[in-house]
Amino acid sequence: MNWDQIQGKWEQAKGKVKEQWGKLSDDDLTQIEGKREQLAGKIQERYGYTKEQTEEELKAWERDTKW
Template identity: 40%
Template sequence: MNEDILKGKWNEIKGEIRSRWGKLNDDELEGMRGNFTSIGGLLQQRYGLKQDEARDGLNKILSRFNSRVEDFKDDLRDDNSAHP
């Protein structure tokens, strides 16, 4: 995912993480601000997840956001091609 998009979507991504793993609080996530290696480590500590389980869970959340961004880009391309 593009770093600029990630920064812009951070609050939404953070909300998704919190809804899935409620033991993580906003201050912790904000302190890690997009450092998914650190967030994965915290998930391992709080939930007893294995490293790959934490990574896979975070990747699923990120891929949903990436899909939304790609859909938006496709819509923009379609709009631009319709108006030469």
């Protein structure tokens, strides 16, 4: 699924994001509003990941998430 589709279904995607990255709060997910860069920034902030590590995780999540 590409990011445009994820952004369009953000309300549904929030649950799957929360399953993958449980340290993100509901407020974080509301602020992100489906924006990939903001999601990446919050993941880096909450988990202390590098930008590269965050990108790898996001790409794997996008590829592997079933809708």
